[in-house]
Amino acid sequence: MASKPLGVSRVRLPAGGWSTVLAYLCQHFSNIAPEVWRTRFLQQKILNELYQPIALDAPFVPGATVYYFRELSAEPEVPFQEQVLFEDEHLLVVDKPHFLATAPVGNYVEQTVLRRLQRRLHIPELVAAHRLDRLTAGVLLLVKRAQDRDAYQRLFREHAVEKTYEAIAPALPQLTFPYTHLSQLQADPECFFLMREEDGVPNSQTRIEVLKQGPTYWHYVLYPVTGRKHQLRVHLASLGAPIVGDDFYPQLTTSQQDNYQRPLQLLARSLRFIDPLTGQLRFFSSARQLMNIEHIAETCY
Template identity: 35%
Template sequence: MARKKAFQPGPLPPREGLGATRARVPEGPGIRADDFVWHLVSTQRHRHPEDDIAAVAARFAEGCVVTRDGSALSPDAWLVPGTDVYFYRRPAPEVPVPFEIRPVFEDGDILVVDKPPFLATMPRASHITETATVRLRRATGNEELTPAHRLDRATSGLLLLTKRREIRGAYQELFARREVRKEYQAIAPLIDVPPAPWRHHLTKAPGEPAAQVVPGAEPNAFTTLAAVSRLAPFEELELQQRYDVPAPLARYTLRPKTGRTHQLRVQMMVEAAPILGDLIYPVLRPAEDEDFSRPMQLRCTRLEFTDPLSGAARSFAVG
């Protein structure tokens, strides 16, 4: 069995919760270092309005543009194709997510939290600082905090992070090998569907917001619908009014075996009913329709596994 390659930290440490960007000089005649970094900054889709040429020059002056071996680059350094350059990007302003991350458990190795909806797990696209990883790194001062798995930005619930880079792989592999038992609660219109295994083939093209079901293809997404129960009258009425849904509502207990992108959201739509507050399924809604008072009603409520370091049984749950 091949030995896994050890994690190698980059030449610039994380700063304010964010890792440095690595960019490789493409094939061609080469380019000046300042021209290369300015091109990367000026063409990024989500750029801070004050991240101008002067701000790029300041990065060079501070020694914060470096090569793989940590050597600082001067603005006029000539970069040949294949050179890796590391520098810090400046996040664009973001709309603050008005919810807090609630700690559930912590020891010397891991941190388990209750992630709120609307907060991405890791920095991506326009969501950089308003992510669980960056918020927690800034709050704890631990720049090595790293999620062992991911939750959709719209999904709330249990998220496990490792606290030290040398143990990161053990927990990430645990999730990758599907050795973590997960349970989710989804709220959607009540449909008379019996508890059963759900099997589908899901695909999601890069850049496309929605995943697709491929009829007749070999299943690659497996979930067990464990239970369906109608909501209590007071909870049902409150959600009917908030989401403008007249139908009876139910809580669906879901136990996924795999972790395909949007797996539970798609399977709920196909086998039962779309989840309340879902802005992608069954119809893609514009981003401006996002409403903090109407989050998607999908929540990871339980994680169970055998700890890869101690061998102890671990179980975490939230309501």
């Protein structure tokens, strides 16, 4: 079997009544014009499980795996570089900058940590063990070999990784610290990429401590016990202290343009865990710094 090409995405064909792979892809990815899919087939950019090109009229087979190359006509360039913190035969740990997505999503394919490193280091099987939001900076763990993926991803699923974050946000003098915030987080039905708190049994938990106090803003240390989407951003916003630079919470802005001068002041400071393959205690820490709370100008944020 040929080796896995760099930069391919995968989809497993579900049960259904499509006649061809092309018909399924056109319906499943309805935001991409059928002519684009036909061109990709003709350019041999649609592959089967053996990484061989699929014919334009290839029949639909439920359960089969199809590989395809994601393409964007005009992808924004992210002018910040990830830094490698650690590498061995199993792991690659990087210090991710703000504004760089972990893996292909939305308007970003090549300008992501995963695709940059797959190409630069020639590791086509490289995958992220977890994810950081595009706007969040800090420590990101990636797995180099397919056979090791589940062992490391299971650590995050089973909450066996001690994660420490830092954030700059307005002062919360009414609370007693350390403070633990619990709530039920659910997807916002009015905006699919946002989360919101609802009544019900808590499914998210964050311990919050204060590292430094300023007259207006405080420097917080956050320990997420669970790992819900946007958990830290929603929790601080719900307490009345939205993270500095957050355009999503508590209210979504209409701006679609990244402002590189005002990054989200949220940093994944460190990861600590027992390596499931070696038994070693692993600890990785970001070298990046958030803004000085005494120097935040209201006009900049």
